[in-house]
Amino acid sequence: MELMSNLADGFAVALTWQNLALALMGCFLGTIMGALPGLGPSNGVAILIPLAFTLGLGATPSLILLTSVYYGAMYGGRISSILLNIPGDEPAMMTCLDGYPMAQQGRAGEALALSGIASFVGAFFATWGLVLLAPQLVKVALLFGPAEYFALFALAFATLGGISSTNQAKSAFAAALGLGLAMIGVDTQTGVPRFTFGEVHLYDGIDFLVAIVGLFALSEVFIFLEHRGTDRDISTKPKMEIGRIVPSWGLIRSCIPTMGRTTVLGFVAGVLPGAGASLGSFISYSMEKRLVDRDGTFGKGDPRGVAAPEAGNNAAAGGALVPMLALGVPGSGTTAVLLAVLLSLNITPGPLLFTQNPDVVWGLIAALFIGNFMLLAMNIPMVGLFTRVLLVPPRILMPIVAMISFVGIYGISGSSFDLMVMVGFGIMGWILRKLDVPLVPVILGTLLGNEMEVNFRRAVNISDGDYSVLISSPLTIMLWTIAAIGFVLPILVGGLVRRRMRMARDAESGVRD
Amino acid sequence: MSDRIFGGIGLILALIFAWQASIIQESFLTDAVGPKTFPYLIAIVMGLASLYFLLKPDPEPDWPRAGRLAEIGFAALVMFAYAQALPELGFLIATAIVAGYLTWRLGSRPVESLIIGVGTSVGIYVIFRLLLGLSLARGPFGL
Numbered sequence: 001m002e003l004m005s006n007l008a009d010g011f012a013v014a015l016t017w018q019n020l021a022l023a024l025m026g027c028f029l030g031t032i033m034g035a036l037p038g039l040g041p042s043n044g045v046a047i048l049i050p051l052a053f054t055l056g057l058g059a060t061p062s063l064i065l066l067t068s069v070y071y072g073a074m075y076g077g078r079i080s081s082i083l084l085n086i087p088g089d090e091p092a093m094m095t096c097l098d099g100y101p102m103a104q105q106g107r108a109g110e111a112l113a114l115s116g117i118a119s120f121v122g123a124f125f126a127t128w129g130l131v132l133l134a135p136q137l138v139k140v141a142l143l144f145g146p147a148e149y150f151a152l153f154a155l156a157f158a159t160l161g162g163i164s165s166t167n168q169a170k171s172a173f174a175a176a177l178g179l180g181l182a183m184i185g186v187d188t189q190t191g192v193p194r195f196t197f198g199e200v201h202l203y204d205g206i207d208f209l210v211a212i213v214g215l216f217a218l219s220e221v222f223i224f225l226e227h228r229g230t231d232r233d234i235s236t237k238p239k240m241e242i243g244r245i246v247p248s249w250g251l252i253r254s255c256i257p258t259m260g261r262t263t264v265l266g267f268v269a270g271v272l273p274g275a276g277a278s279l280g281s282f283i284s285y286s287m288e289k290r291l292v293d294r295d296g297t298f299g300k301g302d303p304r305g306v307a308a309p310e311a312g313n314n315a316a317a318g319g320a321l322v323p324m325l326a327l328g329v330p331g332s333g334t335t336a337v338l339l340a341v342l343l344s345l346n347i348t349p350g351p352l353l354f355t356q357n358p359d360v361v362w363g364l365i366a367a368l369f370i371g372n373f374m375l376l377a378m379n380i381p382m383v384g385l386f387t388r389v390l391l392v393p394p395r396i397l398m399p400i401v402a403m404i405s406f407v408g409i410y411g412i413s414g415s416s417f418d419l420m421v422m423v424g425f426g427i428m429g430w431i432l433r434k435l436d437v438p439l440v441p442v443i444l445g446t447l448l449g450n451e452m453e454v455n456f457r458r459a460v461n462i463s464d465g466d467y468s469v470l471i472s473s474p475l476t477i478m479l480w481t482i483a484a485i486g487f488v489l490p491i492l493v494g495g496l497v498r499r500r501m502r503m504a505r506d507a508e509s510g511v512r513d
Numbered sequence: 514m515s516d517r518i519f520g521g522i523g524l525i526l527a528l529i530f531a532w533q534a535s536i537i538q539e540s541f542l543t544d545a546v547g548p549k550t551f552p553y554l555i556a557i558v559m560g561l562a563s564l565y566f567l568l569k570p571d572p573e574p575d576w577p578r579a580g581r582l583a584e585i586g587f588a589a590l591v592m593f594a595y596a597q598a599l600p601e602l603g604f605l606i607a608t609a610i611v612a613g614y615l616t617w618r619l620g621s622r623p624v625e626s627l628i629i630g631v632g633t634s635v636g637i638y639v640i641f642r643l644l645l646g647l648s649l650a651r652g653p654f655g656l
Binding site (some may be wrong): 054055172173183193218222228393399400402411417430434435436452456460461 | 527537538539545550569585604621629641646647
């Protein structure tokens, strides 16, 4: 019953006019950002962090705003999948398979509404999962000492590439790069400057917000510059009729079992390290196809094929919040960005968050529940509004994105130097993306680098310079084993999973890009 | 080939990183681990990963043609210039120029670009400065 009283306290925090307004704004902006190809949840949240920060919002309101954006983007991604056959963000990829054929049959409105309901079911029950699971995980996490934390961080990096990672060496390189960037600045324990090259601006270290906005938002602008005028330009796509928006009750009912199964599956995929929303929607779709596709209608506009990935990816988005809040170790790109929010607000996520800042945690969870209902309301009757946003061509949108990024970063520090570092990160992000080096480990490295080193040094210092302490307790051995498996497994089976994912796309959605 | 070059650069980067770590001035008040050990670990991981790219490169990514590459480089230069000019020109003017440039390069017609540039700048100014009260760079006219 403690849970219920905590939750009630959370609602008391969330139900102020300011927080409700922020949740509404976040849901709205998030849906737009999710819907626009090229602005995914990570980009969207990344651009808004500096703004929330400079607006002087407190911890809970900022978090409410930004997690609403996160949930909203997960809802919004499906809109362009269905209407344009271009996923608005990566997790919405699988929604293209049946969503676009449905739209071609003139059932776009139904597909949008159904996927909105599926998103709601997934996100709503995943939030319940978060409520139930996170406090349990906190109990485990309280047993963790510095050596365990060091192992846990290593685990996060080892599994971040995910099961479908193309090249683990590139994930490792990205992580090392991020960690290396985090080392820049004055050493927190002995006070000596490291890697500053005598440049005073670097003594504070590189602000991870600068790195995040540069890597995510600006590199996207460069990608658009690169692809202008080619067939990846969405302004060349034909317009789609929406049709009726309200799906029949029969249609919804036929999808209920599908939504139930994929919600559970997606949630589990979200909680596990190295999976995240993209994989959540992929395995949800594959499982449903295997289970219920008796007439071979999947891929030809089967409503269940729309409901499955959407429930799956939204459930995974909720699940991914569990390790982020309870352990302070994010499992996906967007939760890494949300971690940046917490860190820039001087809140250390992890088990202590639940005891020291219960108002933040439970206020956030309550806001997620509220946000979900807002999103459902927004995404069914008002979906027409969002489809109109898709008509804004990237040539207008991308400069706005770039300029808002500059405004946000300049607002924090007021320094030209930071802006130049950000542009540098933008270029670096573009090159790394061209070389297929994942950006998320870079971000996570800059975010967690110092924390990881502190735990490493603390563990060894406590044992008086004995490095074996890092692998002495059963818990550390277990964590290191999982990390090793998580790192090696994609090398062994990754090719298979990747081929499946590619085959599913090629075979069923026809030619894209 | 790209991956081999990348591996080479990565390896050099790892070596520089290790060298820079080795010249960190340790203070007399240091802990059992010291400020160098963790950076050394990072350099090792980075070096090993780079060696892997050198030996087993991925297939070549499709790089854009030289013209597009110059396009991206030039856009980056414009953004660097923006960072420098922001305190001098103020937010409104600098932003209008850069937003106009970017939308022009992304395919707007010249006159259109001018309007979009100014519109973006004024729009952001109204929302973030007038409505939300964010401090933006001030220019010659106090704007």
